[in-house]
Amino acid sequence: MIRVLIAEDDRNTLTGLVEILRQEGFEAVGAESGEEALRLLSRQQFDILLTDLRMPDMTGMDLFIKSQFHAQDMKTIIMTAYNSIKDAVEAMKSGVYEYLTKPLDLDELFIILKKAVSDFELERENEELKQRLQGVYRFENIIGSSKVMQDVFQTIVKVARSESTILIRGESGTGKELVARAIHYNSPRAKNSLIEVSCASFPETLLESELFGYEKGAFTGAVGQKIGRFELANKGTIFLDEIGEISNSVQTKLLRVLQEREISRLGGTSSISVDTRVIAATNRDLEEALEDGRFREDLFYRLNVIPINLPPLRKRKEDIPLLVDHFIRKYAKANKRGSLSVHSDVLDICMEYHWPGNVRELENAMENAVVLGEGDKVLPEHLPIFVKMRKAGSQEGLEAIYNAGETFRDKIEYAERLILEDAIRKARGNKSEAAKQLDISVRNMRYKISKYNL
Numbered sequence: 001m002i003r004v005l006i007a008e009d010d011r012n013t014l015t016g017l018v019e020i021l022r023q024e025g026f027e028a029v030g031a032e033s034g035e036e037a038l039r040l041l042s043r044q045q046f047d048i049l050l051t052d053l054r055m056p057d058m059t060g061m062d063l064f065i066k067s068q069f070h071a072q073d074m075k076t077i078i079m080t081a082y083n084s085i086k087d088a089v090e091a092m093k094s095g096v097y098e099y100l101t102k103p104l105d106l107d108e109l110f111i112i113l114k115k116a117v118s119d120f121e122l123e124r125e126n127e128e129l130k131q132r133l134q135g136v137y138r139f140e141n142i143i144g145s146s147k148v149m150q151d152v153f154q155t156i157v158k159v160a161r162s163e164s165t166i167l168i169r170g171e172s173g174t175g176k177e178l179v180a181r182a183i184h185y186n187s188p189r190a191k192n193s194l195i196e197v198s199c200a201s202f203p204e205t206l207l208e209s210e211l212f213g214y215e216k217g218a219f220t221g222a223v224g225q226k227i228g229r230f231e232l233a234n235k236g237t238i239f240l241d242e243i244g245e246i247s248n249s250v251q252t253k254l255l256r257v258l259q260e261r262e263i264s265r266l267g268g269t270s271s272i273s274v275d276t277r278v279i280a281a282t283n284r285d286l287e288e289a290l291e292d293g294r295f296r297e298d299l300f301y302r303l304n305v306i307p308i309n310l311p312p313l314r315k316r317k318e319d320i321p322l323l324v325d326h327f328i329r330k331y332a333k334a335n336k337r338g339s340l341s342v343h344s345d346v347l348d349i350c351m352e353y354h355w356p357g358n359v360r361e362l363e364n365a366m367e368n369a370v371v372l373g374e375g376d377k378v379l380p381e382h383l384p385i386f387v388k389m390r391k392a393g394s395q396e397g398l399e400a401i402y403n404a405g406e407t408f409r410d411k412i413e414y415a416e417r418l419i420l421e422d423a424i425r426k427a428r429g430n431k432s433e434a435a436k437q438l439d440i441s442v443r444n445m446r447y448k449i450s451k452y453n454l
Contacts, residue, residue, distance in 0.1 A: 002117050003027045007037040007051035007063055034058035041070040048116055053080040064096055075116045142178050143323050146316040152308060159306050160186040167303045168281040170310030171429040173358030176281040177241060179308060184237040189277060192236030195229045200245040208250055209266050218267025230263050230274050237277045244284030251296045258302040283429040313355040320350050323359060327366035328378060335370055342378045349380055353387050356421045357454040364453035386417050417452045424454060
């Protein structure tokens with residue numbers, strides 16, 4: 001129940017307002033002076049302050065200023081005579097929520113009170129949402145004090161309670177799946193399923209059956225009915241990672257789902273309605289794919305209703321110390337290493353390295369340092385060899401390769417990693433394109449990326 005404190009020196013007016021507000025469902029408390037109102041504020045919590053502008057012991061404006069010490073989030077409405085409107089307008093410039101002229105129009109009073117209640121509840125929901133975003137699938141896994149990451153956080157807060165389709169864009173390892181989870185688990189759909197699909201992990205025909213399901217006998221080997229991922233995510237959310245890798249055939253069927261909110265299983269003859277929110281992600285340049293005809297323009301606009309762009313780690317290096325601290329704490333706790341400090345040279349090395357694998361690569365490096373290190377401090381020698389040996393913007397030659405590790409295998413793996421990093425960078429994070437450049441299979445490319453934590 002919304003609690004309203006009324007400060008009014010005219011007893012009859014005060015008694016009447018208290019009674020009327022109580023009849024309308026508010027918890028109303030009266031004070032015949034500014035000092036009495038302040039005493040009540042010091043002992044109790046109120047959501048709205050309704051105060052006369054002119055009172056014998058202090059003005060309503062003075063009461064508003066002093067009330068901020070007790071309740072900064074409380075909304076103050078000032079009642080004033082017609083000839084004092086100028087003062088009331090000036091008060092609003094100082095943070096007063098609204099003003100009313102006397103004699104009071106009760107309809108106008110309740111319109112303003114309802115608006116205040118609506119704004120108050122919205123602010124409370126946003127604050128609760130921000131607090132929930134600190135949980136397991138929330139902001140503690142998406143670390144960043146940089147402005148660009150704070151903007152991302154604000155966008156998550158705004159879109160989480162909407163039903164809009166979202167397209168998350170960013171290089172591999174920037175945390176696209178974490179953003180998708182944060183949005184889902186703070187949405188009205190949080191009690192229902194979040195189904196995650198890595199589109200690039202399935203061949204075209206298999207992806208179609210995974211997404212939409214199939215009926216018995218739809219194809220050779222279809223010995224029973226299969227429920228697709230969209231149906232499994234009904235009333236919940238489906239996260240389509242690497243959406244830029246899907247074929248034209250799957251793009252066409254996905255477009256229908258977004259337009260009609262229904263799917264058809266392979267081999268089926270009827271349509272099935274689905275209430276599924278779609279969050280997609282990609283590390284590809286979809287605009288370039290549009291120009292090349294590899295991605296449908298109408299599907300792109302259906303997916304890109306609300307875009308969220310995650311920056312690479314090299315473009316928000318001010319966040320690296322926070323991330324290092326977070327991951328060191330995380331893996332020290334997981335491995336029962338106690339409290340670990342970080343040598344300043346470790347931070348210097350991390351700030352200089354270019355992190356082609358982004359936050360995921362940094363996390364793996366810190367886990368490596370915690371697991372393989374000894375003592376109560378993380379030292380440079382505990383870092384993976386590729387982090388220690390290569391600095392941002394430098395071109396490593398044979399000397400660096402010769403110095404990489406103690407064994408011949410160490411040197412070969414270091415050289416292979418450099419080649420992979422260069423190919424991924426030239427392909428703008430597109431793994432398939434990088435594999436094509438190196439003339440290796442996509443499966444082999446993915447294995448090597450996993451091996452080197454790229």
